[in-house]
Amino acid sequence: MINRMNHVSIYVLDQNSAYDFYVGKLGFKVHTDAQMGPGMRWLTVCPPDQPDLEIILMPIVKGMAFTEETAEQMRQLVQKGTFGFGVFQCNDIYATYEELKAKGVEFSKPPKEEFYGVEALFKDDSGNWFSLGQKPKK
Amino acid sequence: MNEAYPRMYLYRRIVQAKIYIDAYYGSDLDIDNIADEACFSKFHFIRLFKEIYGKTPHQYLVDVRIHHACTLLATGTSVTDTCYKVGFESVGSFSSLFSKVTGFSPSRYAANKLLMKEAIQEVPLQFIPGCFTDKNGYNNSNFQEA
Numbered sequence: 001m002i003n004r005m006n007h008v009s010i011y012v013l014d015q016n017s018a019y020d021f022y023v024g025k026l027g028f029k030v031h032t033d034a035q036m037g038p039g040m041r042w043l044t045v046c047p048p049d050q051p052d053l054e055i056i057l058m059p060i061v062k063g064m065a066f067t068e069e070t071a072e073q074m075r076q077l078v079q080k081g082t083f084g085f086g087v088f089q090c091n092d093i094y095a096t097y098e099e100l101k102a103k104g105v106e107f108s109k110p111p112k113e114e115f116y117g118v119e120a121l122f123k124d125d126s127g128n129w130f131s132l133g134q135k136p137k138k
Numbered sequence: 139m140n141e142a143y144p145r146m147y148l149y150r151r152i153v154q155a156k157i158y159i160d161a162y163y164g165s166d167l168d169i170d171n172i173a174d175e176a177c178f179s180k181f182h183f184i185r186l187f188k189e190i191y192g193k194t195p196h197q198y199l200v201d202v203r204i205h206h207a208c209t210l211l212a213t214g215t216s217v218t219d220t221c222y223k224v225g226f227e228s229v230g231s232f233s234s235l236f237s238k239v240t241g242f243s244p245s246r247y248a249a250n251k252l253l254m255k256e257a258i259q260e261v262p263l264q265f266i267p268g269c270f271t272d273k274n275g276y277n278n279s280n281f282q283e284a
């Protein structure tokens with residue numbers, strides 16, 4: 001029986017820029033940031049209240065599961081905003097929305113009541129989309 | 139705007155206060171001054187801040203300071219320098235609070251991080267789940283043993 005997920009990867013165009021976005025703007029914590037040999041940096045971050053979920057900020061480079069050709073294709077797809085990677089939860093979506101906007105995060109949808117809760121949409125510095133959600137208050 | 143988000147005006151002021159704490163956690167921050175900056179009475183400010191962030195401004199400030207202390211210690215900054223850089227005034231109270239929050243003394247925390255860093259550099263593949271290495275051919279590419 002599978003209980004939990006503890007690693008998930010997000011493909012990013014530039015790890016330094018992704019670090020600034022996920023740590024500096026979203027407020028995530030760095031779990032591991034280590035050079036792993038020539039040209040490879042293992043960089044994982046966690047949402048502040050979820051230290052056991054490592055989000056791997058995976059660079060799209062040749063040799064990382066990609067050939068030069070597929071890496072270029074993947075970079076273009078990410079830049080175009082092709083991928084929606086997940087839903088981040090927060091306690092107060094209006095405050096979080098205001099904070100992230102003040103920090104320069106790009107939203108395509110402000111908080112809006114949906115049948116599953118309040119939701120906003122933003123993208124990271126690479127072009128990956130995420131929902132920002134707040135569970136309906138009981 | 140206010141019709142769509144009736145509490146937005148209040149939110150913005152509280153959010154600005156949080157961003158202020160995020161930026162100036164290393165200074166001698168006074169919650170009274172932050173409340174004044176946000177144009178709230180201290181009591182009202184603390185109540186609204188806690189309602190939004192689930193902790194008082196002071197608790198949040200301590201969390202931010204400890205978080206940044208972890209980063210500094212992990213990158214080789216001394217315990218004393220870390221203490222003052224993140225805004226604590228006494229190494230004793232910093233160490234005590236740090237231990238309470240993280241479960242490790244600052245020096246033990248730093249030593250653990252250093253050991254981990256050395257181990258990763260020595261055998262990097264041991265620290266990466268197999269689906270990112272074996273199944274994707276990383277073993278023979280960038281994920282080489284240092």
